[in-house]
Amino acid sequence: MEIRKTEWTxxxxxxxxxxxxxxxxxxxxxxxxxxxAVFLVRHGFQPANYRVFAGEPTDLRxxxxxxxxxLHARGRGIMQLGLLVLLLTPVARVVFAAFAFAMERDWLxxxxxxxxxxxxxxxxxxxxx
Amino acid sequence: MNNLEFTALVGAGSFGAGFLGxxxxxxxxxxxxxxxxxxxxxxxxxxxxxxxxxxxxxxSGAAAAYVREGFSNIRIGMFLEIATTLGALFGAFLAVIVTxxxxxxxxxxxxLYSAYLSxxxxxxxxxxxxxxxxxxxxxxxxxxxxxxxxxxxHVHRVPLGFGLMFGAGALSGLLGxxxxxxxxxxxxxxxxxxxxxxxxxxxxxxxxxxxxxxxVYLSRGYIDPGMSMPVMLxxxxxxxxxxxxxxxxxxxxxxxxFATVIAVLGIEMLYQAATGKx
Numbered sequence: 051m052e053i054r055k056t057e058w059t060x061x062x063x064x065x066x067x068x069x070x071x072x073x074x075x076x077x078x079x080x081x082x083x084x085x086x087a088v089f090l091v092r093h094g095f096q097p098a099n100y101r102v103f104a105g106e107p108t109d110l111r112x113x114x115x116x117x118x119x120x121l122h123a124r125g126r127g128i129m130q131l132g133l134l135v136l137l138l139t140p141v142a143r144v145v146f147a148a149f150a151f152a153m154e155r156d157w158l159x160x161x162x163x164x165x166x167x168x169x170x171x172x173x174x175x176x177x178x179x
Numbered sequence: 180m181n182n183l184e185f186t187a188l189v190g191a192g193s194f195g196a197g198f199l200g201x202x203x204x205x206x207x208x209x210x211x212x213x214x215x216x217x218x219x220x221x222x223x224x225x226x227x228x229x230x231x232x233x234x235x236x237x238x239s240g241a242a243a244a245y246v247r248e249g250f251s252n253i254r255i256g257m258f259l260e261i262a263t264t265l266g267a268l269f270g271a272f273l274a275v276i277v278t279x280x281x282x283x284x285x286x287x288x289x290x291l292y293s294a295y296l297s298x299x300x301x302x303x304x305x306x307x308x309x310x311x312x313x314x315x316x317x318x319x320x321x322x323x324x325x326x327x328x329x330x331x332x333h334v335h336r337v338p339l340g341f342g343l344m345f346g347a348g349a350l351s352g353l354l355g356x357x358x359x360x361x362x363x364x365x366x367x368x369x370x371x372x373x374x375x376x377x378x379x380x381x382x383x384x385x386x387x388x389x390x391x392x393x394x395v396y397l398s399r400g401y402i403d404p405g406m407s408m409p410v411m412l413x414x415x416x417x418x419x420x421x422x423x424x425x426x427x428x429x430x431x432x433x434x435x436x437f438a439t440v441i442a443v444l445g446i447e448m449l450y451q452a453a454t455g456k457x
Contacts, residue, residue, distance in 0.1 A: 067242065068242045071239040072239075072240070072242070075415070078236075078411075079411075082408055082412060083412065086412070090182060093182050093405075094182050094183040095182070095183065096181060096182055097180070097181055097182075098180055098182045098185035098186075098405070098406075100221040100406050101222060103224050105401075110400070110402075110404065111400050112398070126405060127404075129405070133232055133397075133402060133404060136235055136411065137232075137397065138390075139390075140386035140389070140390040141387075141390055143239075143242075144260075158317070158318075159258075162261060166257060166260045166264055169264040169265060169391060173390070173391045173395050174398060175398075
């Protein structure tokens with residue numbers, strides 16, 4: 051019966067994934083809080099202007115830029131890094147699922163999840179991230 | 180207002196949205212963009228970017244809780260994700276060329292429709308449905324725990340579900356919402372999947388869909404850390420608390436209140452967009 055073959059992709063794996071995601075979200079939150087502290091200490095009393103859309107500086111739009119800003123202890127860089135980590139948690143979920151499907155030798159779904167992963171990859175790389 | 184004030188106020192508002200969203204199961208994200216644009220006069224593109232972040236936060240944050248119950252069906256979710264992520268890319272690219280006024284109008288309409296949808300009843304159990312050959316070939320059928328033991332269910336009308344999911348993804352990419360309601364609707368009504376399976380699978384899906392759009396938004400510079408930070412932290416805190424209190428509250432009344440709020444916000448957004456303030 052098919053149901054028994056799906057052990058890897060059901061309860062047990064999903065529970066592991068759940069813990070993985072929680073860890074990812076927590077790390078992201080820690081980074082964002084740390085970045086927020088730096089940002090607010092330095093710029094807390096400056097006006098917040100988000101009325102006009104100006105687009106983010108390129109430093110905050112790409113991997114390299116974000117890491118660079120974060121490593122140089124720029125509050126906005128650290129926060130952006132945290133946001134990036136958060137963005138990666140669903141991606142990790144998809145990758146994990148692909149491996150779980152491979153464990154079950156369900157090649158159709160390995161292909162399906164790989165496709166979804168590639169779409170996600172493209173979305174981040176598509177415009178230069 | 181300065182950054183400190185902005186952070187505190189937006190954080191509080193986001194906390195409320197996350198809290199209500201978790202309590203009612205209706206997704207607080209849909210309230211965030213109107214809140215940010217109408218109340219704080221944030222440009223809608225920044226608002227959508229921040230909202231996408233909050234969708235990922237609640238999806239990944241709540242994952243552990245949903246999973247323990249054993250309802251989600253990863254195969255259904257993953258297969259339909261092909262449609263939603265492609266839709267999300269489409270929606271995100273649309274967001275670049277569509278005017279903010281149009282986004283505001285579409286958002287207002289979606290809010291009104293969401294309010295209407297949440298008042299519709301859903302069928303909890305589909306019994307005696309014959310097997311759909313395509314769904315069976317794709318191994319989508321499954322079983323879920325119920326009071327009478329493990330219960331089998333069958334999935335139907337995969338192409339229709341697929342198409343609806345593409346639409347849900349596009350909405351997500353354009354408006355920054357999780358489109359959880361549309362997804363649950365598609366799975367529940369179109370594909371005849373049991374409600375609890377639909378909702379938990381949808382939770383998995385909204386995070387992945389939002390990530391697809393968020394990637395585009397991030398690389399285009401629509402995600403501002405100073406602005407997204409209070410949203411992310413507020414929503415996380417709010418939804419964690421809301422999930423804790425879930426068992427102790429009467430959700431029916433809350434849902435009605437929430438649906439009313441969404442309807443009012445929908446009208447407000449339509450008005451503001453139409454009069455050129457968005």
